[in-house]
Amino acid sequence: MAKKRSRTKRGYPKNIIITFEMKQAIIWKVYSKRVEQIYNIKLNKKYEYSEKKQIYHYFENIINNIRNFIQKGLRSILIVSPIKKQYNNDFLNHIKSHQKWLLDKKNPNSISIRSLIGSIKNFDDIVELINSKQYKEVVKSAIVNEDDQIIGILKKRLNNTKDGLVLHSLNEIEELIYQDGKKKKKFKPLKLNPEYIILTTNYLNNHRQKNRVHRLLQIVRNREIKTKIIDSENPSGIFIDSLGGITCFLKIKSDYEKELGDRIIQKKK
Incomplete structure (x- = not known):
């Protein structure tokens, strides 16, 4: 009889991470015991060569994919992009211009968002990130802000x-x-x-x-x-x-x- 495969415990959900690279954004769900990749959202061209309309739909696609988590109470968000890239700032500006409700503190579904510099290309990179002191400090700030609300x-x-x-x-x-x-x-x-x-x-x-x-x-x-x-x-x-x-x-x-x-x-x- 085959040995039953044990399941790794996830623990409870803590926060969402969105990692940006040249042609994609990956959404990760962080639990108290592990991290899971949830969505991979791709661009047809490199970010720098994409048209404004494409970037708009790209960011809207990201927001639509985290909307369900936000509505269920997972509202601490960390965004990560490589050094010298504007992905984080552009995404935040998109939210301020087109999805203001996400930042409205009077809205019970508003998010607590923070950003970091880093390049996340695979699972090992994300594990290294969530074990870093910098990550823990930034995410704690976001979570405490969410808790206070x-x-x-x-x-x-x-x-x-x-x-x-x-x-x-x-x-x-x-x-x-x-x-x-x-x-x-x-x-x-x-x-x-x-x-x-x-x-x-x-x-x-x-x-x-x-x-x-x-x-x-x-x-x-x-x-x-x-x-x-x-x-x-x-x-x-x-x-x-x-x-x-x-x-x-x-x-x-x-x-x-x-x-x-x-x-x-x-x-x-």
Whole structure:
């Protein structure tokens, strides 16, 4: 009998990297335990010889391919291009001119973007990059900025109980998520739609029922609910740990939704 091949753990998603070269841009998804190439977007000619219209569609194609990740809550983006090349600056200027919503801090889907100089031509290059001190410092800055935006929304919900609902326990969050089915094929629309579910690395790594937590995360992702795992060493992580290490928040839009939220809280007391 053939030996079953073991699967390498990916861990949780952390950020997106876009690497530019003369005739292509590669989109990488970085997890806590590994990195994966997601898309390879090519130009017909070298960048310098491409027409403005071609460059426009090239950049739009990149944005369209990361849009789904952004909408699911993965909003820390690093762009990398070789020294003496303008790919990073041109891409940022394109966003400012044609996709301003990506940089609008009032928009819940705005990105936290940073840039680095470097030439990434293969998988070994990207692994070397993500293990470098420079990368870790730049990405930490982007992630902390993204975390701060999310925590800002959470604090608004905490300070306005009439318009916001915040759940602080695994039991409460399971009650909210599981009440309309656990199997993807039988999902019904949730009566209450979370803005975010947040966990800290301490909570994820040290919970006594890890399988239970991972089961929740899988169903949450299948439902395309935004999730964010925050480093417990960051200020935002310290704040979430002070709330119990896991939280779910949403905006209440009606008295009916308020009543549903109160039922969940009362049921778990």
